[in-house]
Amino acid sequence: MHYSADYLLAECQTRQLPLSEVYRRGEAELVGLSPEALDERMLEVLEIMADSSHKGLEQPVFSLSGMTGGTAYKAWQHRRRDPLLGEFVMGAVAMALSTSEVNASMGRIVAAPTAGASGILPAALASAKHKYSLTLEELLPALYTAGAIGKIIALEATVSGADGGCQAECGTAAAMAAAGLTELLGGSPAQCFHAAGMALIHVMGLVCDPIAGFVEFPCSLRNASGLVNAFVSADLAMAGIESLVPFDQVVDAMYRVGKMMPEALRETSLGGIAASPAAKNLEKKFL
Numbered sequence: 001m002h003y004s005a006d007y008l009l010a011e012c013q014t015r016q017l018p019l020s021e022v023y024r025r026g027e028a029e030l031v032g033l034s035p036e037a038l039d040e041r042m043l044e045v046l047e048i049m050a051d052s053s054h055k056g057l058e059q060p061v062f063s064l065s066g067m068t069g070g071t072a073y074k075a076w077q078h079r080r081r082d083p084l085l086g087e088f089v090m091g092a093v094a095m096a097l098s099t100s101e102v103n104a105s106m107g108r109i110v111a112a113p114t115a116g117a118s119g120i121l122p123a124a125l126a127s128a129k130h131k132y133s134l135t136l137e138e139l140l141p142a143l144y145t146a147g148a149i150g151k152i153i154a155l156e157a158t159v160s161g162a163d164g165g166c167q168a169e170c171g172t173a174a175a176m177a178a179a180g181l182t183e184l185l186g187g188s189p190a191q192c193f194h195a196a197g198m199a200l201i202h203v204m205g206l207v208c209d210p211i212a213g214f215v216e217f218p219c220s221l222r223n224a225s226g227l228v229n230a231f232v233s234a235d236l237a238m239a240g241i242e243s244l245v246p247f248d249q250v251v252d253a254m255y256r257v258g259k260m261m262p263e264a265l266r267e268t269s270l271g272g273i274a275a276s277p278a279a280k281n282l283e284k285k286f287l
């Protein structure tokens with residue numbers, strides 16, 4: 001049996017359950033916990049996410065290498081200056097940058113699905129919590145639905161930049177967040193998969209090219225844009241717009257694109273932004 005959207009959609013249909021609940025019950029059984037005990041663990045995950053997505057907002061956080069930092073703080077300040085994105089989205093972008101910076105400072109984050117892409121899901125959940133005045137408990141369905149998406153991609157394709165480029169890391173994180181938000185907004189299981197599929201399509205072919213091999217630049221920027229990707233994808237799905245290609249086929253296409261990528265564009269820092277003269281100067285300075 002392939003762990004797939006087709007499989008989960010059939011389960012949702014047969015059992016008349018939302019995607020989050022099908023995944024929750026399946027994972028609880030898999031790890032030998034009651035669903036309620038699993039909820040407790042997942043609440044701890046949400047707490048870590050909440051901390052990391054806020055830490056860089058009130059004071060600048062810098063990476064261990066010293067190469068990057070302070071962007072979340074700047075973006076958070078900027079949200080009050082009538083940004084094009086509006087205050088809410090700009091604030092969410094700042095939260096995505098915050099977790100990214102906490103990761104680069106070797107702080108505590110949740111890899112969702114990886115450390116490099118760890119800013120997107122926490123920012124999506126934290127900003128939705130704020131916008132809709134939700135409790136952490138009320139975010140659990142979104143986290144479970146995000147987990148279902150991440151699990152499919154991890155099992156059937158890859159979530160590794162070294163394997164499939166940044167489309168597999170930040171693309172997957174955006175897909176997870178888009179599906180989670182869609183369920184939170186009242187979307188059906190099918191709409192959750194449309195949102196996730198569109199998020200992956202938006203960044204198909206995105207390369208992995210971290211300067212000097214540090215998971216900092218352009219990683220943090222891609223967490224910012226990945227968060228916006230998640231918002232766009234969720235809202236498109238909630239508007240009734242569908243991906244013409246089913247999610248499982250989008251995942252397969254993403255994986256194939258990743259396999260076609262030359263090694264220079266898969267986390268080796270030999271191509272893309274990492275190979276530019278400015279990046280090479282930074283590499284000499286900080287490595």
Ligand code: SF4
Nearest residue numbers: 116161166169208219
């Ligand atoms: S550029 Fe590479 S290392 Fe950075 S977030 Fe993307 S996949 Fe991860």
